Amino acid sequence: MGPSDIEVVLEAVIVAVTDNEPRILTLRSSSHDDALPGLPSGALDIAHDRTLDRGLRRWIRDQAGIDVGYVEQLYTFGDRFRHPAERDGGPRILSIAYLALVREEQTSAGAAWWPWYRFLPWEDHRDGKAGVVAGVIAPALKTWIAGAESEADQNQRAERAGVAFGLDETPWDPVRVLDRYELLYQLGLIDEARRADEGESSPILPGGSMVFDHRRIAASALSRLRGKLSYRPVVFELLPETFTLLTLQKLVEALNGVRLHKQNFRRVVERGGLVEGTGRRSHSGGRPAELYRFRREVLRERPRPGFGLPARG
Amino acid sequence: MGPSDIEVVLEAVIVAVTDNEPRILTLRSSSHDDALPGLPSGALDIAHDRTLDRGLRRWIRDQAGIDVGYVEQLYTFGDRFRHPAERDGGPRILSIAYLALVREEQTSAGAAWWPWYRFLPWEDHRDGKAGVVAGVIAPALKTWIAGAESEADQNQRAERAGVAFGLDETPWDPVRVLDRYELLYQLGLIDEARRADEGESSPILPGGSMVFDHRRIAASALSRLRGKLSYRPVVFELLPETFTLLTLQKLVEALNGVRLHKQNFRRVVERGGLVEGTGRRSHSGGRPAELYRFRREVLRERPRPGFGLPARG
DNA sequence: GCTATTATGCTCATTGTGAGTATATCTACC
């Protein structure tokens, strides 16, 4: 086995938001009817792709017919046996994961836009504390904490669980998506974590599975995007040129999975100089709302413009 | 050329802070006397390294005799011709870069701890606006802006330069290390950017070169570390168990490259619950200072504990 | 003209931030 028995794959979490629901593009991994959805991915073609970015954009265009705008590298995964093909003596597979944002859902054959929260239902708290956390996860965490050997271990587990899921007095932090996923995985609550030999128990936790470790990658992407919202105006990559403040708010809420105070949101966004009115207004429903556009100049005025979240949760 | 003509290399920016000076570990790249320093790096050994992390830790121990504590993946670089070996028909080289923090400088043969700012002198503003920016960089940026074709182009360049280097009214943002490096590179002010055939002009800008794109990697690492300071208590990875508030402040200042208001720093750190007094005190110089320790509980109390920077700069 | 619905304006208490002034307690040195 030489040092180049490595295959490099680029995987993309491609995000669009429609009807206040963040969605990611998935493909059926094989022709089986029961096949799990997977992220679009393509091998790095070193003969043709001068840069990783270009490679990514190329196969996304080829495979899904989508021209992505904003692209950002997430993480490189390379642990052994992430991919079942490695077990059969195949090459080590290295996945470079990307986050991509597109303004509109562009349909294409074989691909489907699934709600992001279908795979991570505990992340959506827009209608109150997500029931899954209180109903299924919190009790499981309690058992896990109690099951620790020493008292020091118990405290460590309690801290980790508390921080990740906002138990007790700890506030819920939307950004800790990956902490939560990894904890759930470790507890065996994630379907993908259960080995085939453990039988076919039905899923304990709601939330659709994905192939390989694609759900972890989807969680990384959500974590990164939520984090970035607070200091970079990336949301505008998902919006049309002009929009109402409510549209903007609903979008931020959808991505963070929490509700926000309307008047304060307006204040932050207007006074913070993130947007400017256009004079035109949108008619739909009640009183017409002013149409706003993103104010690029804000980048020169404030070091880290974005959408902070309430500190207490 | 098959799809596995790829070599995967792990590269590490290993950081320690001594005498209020952040330093990174470098190696002489070859036996030549004029050889540039480079980051420690090692090939991924797929036969032995089960995970990327383990691989990294293994060769850092082997090569430099250092056991690193905190480790974090930074970015994967894979553009063609990053590495000169690729020009001679060698394999494509993929570098996975890491940031590692160690509490003390651990010496080892062949390795040297250089001040981080030796390679990025414009990043250190602790003694006022770094002279390099006003003296060399700002004029070069002005010329570059004026040299744009259209007025729209000029505005774009002015915005980019202003945001990166805090010109005009824009505040200096310590986090934008990478923006600055890339802009300087594009302007040809970074030595590594000048091709051999352009002659051997002496360096325009102070700041030591490194091999390949290692200086860019060092810049990425500084960017990431500065960013992380504001929401994760990573500084404590660089401090001993107990420390005075001044030590802590000097450390944060050293990493961010800016000075901070002493009394306010105390307030934030104490009232924010990041540290707690030990009762013991340190005797050195003037009035003895209380020794503090990191308060882990803060993780449960506040969602993103860290060291924010003044908003205006 | 009424109701439902969304938009927008304004207030208020509380907390956080940037910038000072003032005072305390050590060491070193004369």
Add this chain to the structure above:
DNA sequence: GGTAGATATACTCACAATGAGCATAATAGC
């Protein structure tokens, strides 16, 4: 044993930002 130099710590004040409300305005559908 007194003073200069250095550092630590306490306290104040104006102002900005935040979280939470109440109140009012403008539309559509009936």
